[in-house]
Amino acid sequence: MTRLSPLFRETMRSALIGGAAALLLALVGMVESFRERFIISGWFNVGQVLFLVPIWYAIYTTLRRFPEENRKNTLLAAFVGGAVGSFPLVLLLLLGSVINLRAMFVNASPMLYRILTFNQGLGLGIFLLIFVAALFGLTAGAMLQLPQRWRRALIQGLIWVFVVGLMRDLILTVTNRWGPLAPIFRSIFATNGLTPVGGILLFLIITGLSYRRQQKNASPKKPLDSKARWIVLAGVALVFIFLPQILGLYFSEILDNVMMYILMGLGLNIVVGYAGLLDLGYVAFFAIGAYTTGVLTSPELNAQPLTYWQALPFAMLISMISGVILGLPVLKLRGDYLAIVTLGFGEIVRLLVLSDWLRPWLGGTQGIQLIAQPQIGNLVLKSQVQLYYLFLVGVATVVFIAWRLKDSHIGRSWMALREDEDVARAMGINHVTTKLLAFATGALFSGIAGTIFAAKLTSVYPHSMNFLVSINVLALIILGGMGSIPGVFVGALVLIGAPELLREFAEYRYLVYGALLVAMMIYRPEGLWPEARRRLELHEEEEGPATDALSPSPTE
Amino acid sequence: MAILVIRNVSKRFGGLQALSKINVDVEKESIHSIIGPNGAGKTTLFNCITGFYVPDEGDIIFDGHNITGLPTDRVVYHGIARTYQNIRLFKNMTAIENILVGMHPHLHSGLLGGILRNPRTQREEREAIEEARRLLQLVNLQGRGDILAKNLPYGEQRRLEIARALASKPKMLLLDEPSAGMNPKEMQELMHFIRHLRDSLGLTILLIEHHMRLVMGISERITVLDFGEKIAEGTPKEIQSNPRVIEAYLGRGAASGLGVQAQTAA
Numbered sequence: 001m002t003r004l005s006p007l008f009r010e011t012m013r014s015a016l017i018g019g020a021a022a023l024l025l026a027l028v029g030m031v032e033s034f035r036e037r038f039i040i041s042g043w044f045n046v047g048q049v050l051f052l053v054p055i056w057y058a059i060y061t062t063l064r065r066f067p068e069e070n071r072k073n074t075l076l077a078a079f080v081g082g083a084v085g086s087f088p089l090v091l092l093l094l095l096g097s098v099i100n101l102r103a104m105f106v107n108a109s110p111m112l113y114r115i116l117t118f119n120q121g122l123g124l125g126i127f128l129l130i131f132v133a134a135l136f137g138l139t140a141g142a143m144l145q146l147p148q149r150w151r152r153a154l155i156q157g158l159i160w161v162f163v164v165g166l167m168r169d170l171i172l173t174v175t176n177r178w179g180p181l182a183p184i185f186r187s188i189f190a191t192n193g194l195t196p197v198g199g200i201l202l203f204l205i206i207t208g209l210s211y212r213r214q215q216k217n218a219s220p221k222k223p224l225d226s227k228a229r230w231i232v233l234a235g236v237a238l239v240f241i242f243l244p245q246i247l248g249l250y251f252s253e254i255l256d257n258v259m260m261y262i263l264m265g266l267g268l269n270i271v272v273g274y275a276g277l278l279d280l281g282y283v284a285f286f287a288i289g290a291y292t293t294g295v296l297t298s299p300e301l302n303a304q305p306l307t308y309w310q311a312l313p314f315a316m317l318i319s320m321i322s323g324v325i326l327g328l329p330v331l332k333l334r335g336d337y338l339a340i341v342t343l344g345f346g347e348i349v350r351l352l353v354l355s356d357w358l359r360p361w362l363g364g365t366q367g368i369q370l371i372a373q374p375q376i377g378n379l380v381l382k383s384q385v386q387l388y389y390l391f392l393v394g395v396a397t398v399v400f401i402a403w404r405l406k407d408s409h410i411g412r413s414w415m416a417l418r419e420d421e422d423v424a425r426a427m428g429i430n431h432v433t434t435k436l437l438a439f440a441t442g443a444l445f446s447g448i449a450g451t452i453f454a455a456k457l458t459s460v461y462p463h464s465m466n467f468l469v470s471i472n473v474l475a476l477i478i479l480g481g482m483g484s485i486p487g488v489f490v491g492a493l494v495l496i497g498a499p500e501l502l503r504e505f506a507e508y509r510y511l512v513y514g515a516l517l518v519a520m521m522i523y524r525p526e527g528l529w530p531e532a533r534r535r536l537e538l539h540e541e542e543e544g545p546a547t548d549a550l551s552p553s554p555t556e
Numbered sequence: 557m558a559i560l561v562i563r564n565v566s567k568r569f570g571g572l573q574a575l576s577k578i579n580v581d582v583e584k585e586s587i588h589s590i591i592g593p594n595g596a597g598k599t600t601l602f603n604c605i606t607g608f609y610v611p612d613e614g615d616i617i618f619d620g621h622n623i624t625g626l627p628t629d630r631v632v633y634h635g636i637a638r639t640y641q642n643i644r645l646f647k648n649m650t651a652i653e654n655i656l657v658g659m660h661p662h663l664h665s666g667l668l669g670g671i672l673r674n675p676r677t678q679r680e681e682r683e684a685i686e687e688a689r690r691l692l693q694l695v696n697l698q699g700r701g702d703i704l705a706k707n708l709p710y711g712e713q714r715r716l717e718i719a720r721a722l723a724s725k726p727k728m729l730l731l732d733e734p735s736a737g738m739n740p741k742e743m744q745e746l747m748h749f750i751r752h753l754r755d756s757l758g759l760t761i762l763l764i765e766h767h768m769r770l771v772m773g774i775s776e777r778i779t780v781l782d783f784g785e786k787i788a789e790g791t792p793k794e795i796q797s798n799p800r801v802i803e804a805y806l807g808r809g810a811a812s813g814l815g816v817q818a819q820t821a822a
Contacts, residue, residue: 401671408670409656409663409681412649416657419646426606428632428661428724437667536652536685537692537701 007069011062011077015085015137018058022051023088026116028511029107033504035115038193039165045193046166046504047115052136055085060140067144075141082137086130089116093129097122149214157207164202165193170501173248240392244385252384254500256456259391260449261496264473265480265488266398267445272474273483273531274411275438276418277330278339280470281346284326285443287465289319289450291353294368294460301361301368308374308455319447320440327439331432334421346470354462367461371454387456394452398445402485405441407534414438415483472496475513479520481527490529559584559728559760560605565614567600567784574600575784577614582728582762582777587754589763589771591795592781593804598764599641601781602730605762606638607631619727633661635727639717639734641764645705651716652701655688658723688723695719695749710737722753728760729753735767743767747774772796780804 004012025031034046059081063074092108093116095101101108117125118132143151164171168189175185188198244252264286271279295301296311306314330341353362362368374381374390381390405411413434416424425431454460476495480487495513499505505512520527560582567575575597582588590598603609605616607628616624618634626634637658646654656663663684669677692701695715700708708716714734721729731750735743747770753759765771771778772792780788780795782804788795795801 404671404673405667408673408677409660409665410667410670412653412657413660415649415653416646419648420644422608422628423640423644423646424657425628426608426632426638427657427720428629429657430629441667533650533653533702533704535702536650536656537689537699 005073007063007066007073007077008080010065011059011081012084014058014062015055015081016087018055019085019088019133021054021058022085023092025050025054026089026092026112027105027107028508029112030508030511031115032107032109032112033507035111036192037166037502037504038190039162040196040199041190041193043196049162051089051116052133055082055133056136056140058085059137060143063141063144071145074144075138078137078139078141079134080137082140083130083134085137086133089129089133090126093117093122093126149211152214153207153211156210157203160206161194161199161203165199166502168193170247170251173250174246177246177248237396244388249385252388254497256384256388256391257500258492258497259388259395260453261473261476261492262395262488263391263398263449263452264446264469265476265492266395266402266485267442267449268473269477269483269485269488270402270405270414270445271438271442273477274406274418275414275435277435277438278335278342279439279442280339280343280467280474281326281349282342282442282446282473283465283467283469284346284349285319285323285446286450286453286469287349287353287460287462288322288443289315289447290454290460290465291362291368291450292318292447293451293454294363294371295361297372298368298370300370301363305372308372308451311372312451315447315451316444319443319450323440323443324436326443327436331435343467343470346467350462350465350467353465365462367459368454369459371458371460373455373458381455384456387452390452390455394448398448399485401441406483406485410434410437475517478517479528481530484527484529484531487527487529487531491527494528557584558582559619560762561615561617562601562605563615563617565601565604565611565616567597567604567609567611573784575604575611575781578781578784578786580779580786580789582760585754585758585760586776587750587761587763587774589765589775589778590781591765591768591771591778592787595783596781596804597784598781599732600784602638602732602762602764605631605730606636632724632726635725636730637721637724637726637728638730639714639721639732641732641736643710643713643717645713645717645720647706648704650702650704651697651708652685652688652692654705654716654720655691655701655723656684658720659684659687661724691719691723694722711742714738718749722757726759728762730762730764732764733766734763735765735770743770746770750774 031047031050034050037046038044039046039049059078062081063069063078066074069077092101093113096108096113113122113125116129118128119125120128143154146154171185172189176182178185188194188202190198193199194202239246243255247255264282267285268279268282271277271282292315293308293311296306296314297308299305326342326345330338333341352358354365356364358364379386381387413424413429416427416429417431417434421431453464472495476491477488478491479495480489480491495516499509499512558581560580562578562580562582565575565578566573578597578601580588580590580601590601592598600609604611605618605623607623607626607630610625614624615622618636621634623631623634623636646657649657663680665677665680673681689698689701692698695718697712697715697719700712705713705716714737718729718731718734734750735746738746750761750763751774754761763771763775775792778788778790778792778795779786780798780801787800787804788798790798
C-alpha cells in the first residue's frame, strides 16, 4: 500500500487532532477531577467522556464529509481512526512510565494513568485504551449508517443521559419534593450518577420520544398567537415566583447569583446588544451602585445612615450619572478603541475604591461593612430566599423596560446606530443623546444589581469588583445571543448557574468559557437564543400578502 | 426658483482638491443630474450637502437656510434625504424598521414614552407603522416588510433605501447611483419611478448617475464635474454636444471627432 485513500487519511488526521484535544484535557487535570462524577454509576464517568468524546467527535465530523464511501470502508476508517486517535494518550502513558512528567505537567499523576488504562496496568491498559477508542470510533461510523432521523434521536438520547447523569444532585433535590413521583426519580439514580438500568431506560425513552417528535415536527412550527403567548409568559412568571420552593434552600445561593448576573446582563445587553457599544468596564457601575448603597447606609462611614430604600434612588441616580460621565469622552470612539477605554474606566473605579486616598470615605481594602438590608414593614429581607424575591422584582422591572425599549423609537435608534452610525445620523438621530441614553440605562441596571448585592452581603469589598465580572457578563450575553432578552437568562444559567452546580468545573471555568465561546462563534454565532425581530408589517393574526393579492381591490 | 444653491464650495483632502469652487443651482421640483468620470467629486458634493463633510469654503443654501457645515443629524430636518452609492441599510433590522428609523424626524416619543407606552406613543407608533406600510407599497415591497434588510435581494435593497429616504418626508431627494447593478428593464422602471416621485410628491431630485441613457432620458438639467471642477452645465442636449464633456469622458482629442458626430446625430 503506497498511498492511503483520502477517507483514511482525513479520518486519521482529525482523529489525531481529537486525540491531542483529549491529551490536553487530561494534562490540565480535567479528566482526573471528573473521575468521581459518574454518568452511569460504576461504569462511565465524566473523565472518560472527556478523553473519548473528542476522538469520537473528530471522527464523526470527518466521516460526514465522505457520504459516498461504502459501508465497509467507512466502518473500517472509523475503527482505525479511533485507534489512531488514542495514540497521543498512549504516548503519554508510555512516556509517563519511563520518565517522571510531573515536573512539567503536574496533572500527569498516577491517578490519571490509572484512569486512562482503566485500572488494568500498563500493558493490558494501553491495549484496552486503543481498543476502547477504536470501538468509540466505530460507533461514530456506525451512527452515520443510520437514517438521519434515528441519528438525531440517538444523539439526543445520549446528550440527555449525559446531562441528567451530571445533574443528579439537582434533579434529586428537586424531585424529592414531588411526593408520589419522587421514588421514580430516586430509582434511576445511584449514589453517583444514573444506575445502569436507569441510564438505559432514560436513553430508550428519550430516543423514542425524540424519534416520534421529529415525525410530528415535519411541518414548520407556527408562531404562537397572542393568547398562547400570554399563557406561556404567565407560566414562566409562575415558575420564577416559585423557583426557590421548587429548588429548595440548597440552591438559593446559586439562584441569587444567577439573578444578579441576569440583572447585569440585561443592562449590558442594552449597551452592547442594542446600541452596539462594546463596554468592557461594565463592572464599574455595579461597583458604583454597591458602594453608594454602602456609603449611604453603613453607620461605619456615615453619622446618619439611611435605610436601604432611601439610599436606592441615590444609588440609581449616581449609577446613571456615572454612565453618562463614562459616555461623554468615548462618544467619538468606535469598536476596539471604545472597548479599551471602557476597560480602563472599569479599572479606574476599582483602583479608586481600593485607594488609600479615598479610604476615609470608601473604606479602602477593608471595604464597607454593616450595610443596611431592605426592610418592608417589620420584615427585614435578609435570607437568600427573601433576597431572591428582591432580585426577582428587579429583574422583572428591568425585563419589562428592556422589552418595551427594544421595539420603541429609542430602541430602533440604538440599533440603527449599531448598524451604521453615519447613516443613522443622516436619518436625524442625534448620536450624542442616544448613546448617552444607552450608557445611562445600562449603568442603571448594573447599579441596581450592585445595590442588591451590597444588601445581600451587608458588605462590599474592592476585590469583588474585578475585571472578570465584566467579562462574565459580556460572555453570557454573547452566549445567549446579542440583543436577546431570553438569551440573557439562558446565558446566565449556562455560564453562572452550571459551574456552581458542578463544583469540579469551577477550577476550569475559564478554560470551558473560552472553548465554549470559540465553539459558539464557529457553530452558532447568533447565540443560543437569538434575538428575533418583531413582525410589524404583517401581524400573525392578519393574512399574508398572497391572499391580499387575490382579493379584489376597491379601486378597480 | 432654486431650492438648493451651492456657492463656491471647495473641499480638499490632503493634497487632493476634491471640489474646487463649485456653483450649482438646483431648481425646485426639477430632476437634476450630476455626472462625471470616476473621482470627479460627485459623491463628495453629496457628502457636503448632507453634512457628512464640512466644505472648506463656500455656502450651501437650501430652501432659504444656510446649511453649510450643519451636522448630519440636523440636515435632514431641513428636508434633505439621500441614498448611498454602496447600499447602506441597517442590515440586521427588518425592512419596515429601516423605514421607521427613516421617520425619525417626525417621531417624538422619548424614553419614558417607550417604556410606558402611553396613548400618545401608541398612536404615534401605529400611525408610523401605517405610513411605513404605505411606503413599502410605494416602492413595491409590500409583504416584504418583516424580512431582515440583509436578506432582501439587491434590487429590493435599493428600493428599500429609497423608501427609507422618503420616510423623512424630504423636500429634496439625493440619489447616489440608484441604477447601479440594474438591467435595462429595471432601469426603465426606475426612471418612471423617479419621475413619478417628483410629479406626485413634488420632490426635487438630485441624481448622481453613470448610465447615460437614464441621465439623458430623465434629467432636466445636468451638471458635469471633472477633477473637482464644474466643466459644464445645461440641458441633456447641450451636454451631449459639449466638447469639454466628451473630452472628459473619452480623453483629450476625442472631442474633435465625436463632438461632430453627436451634433449631427442631434
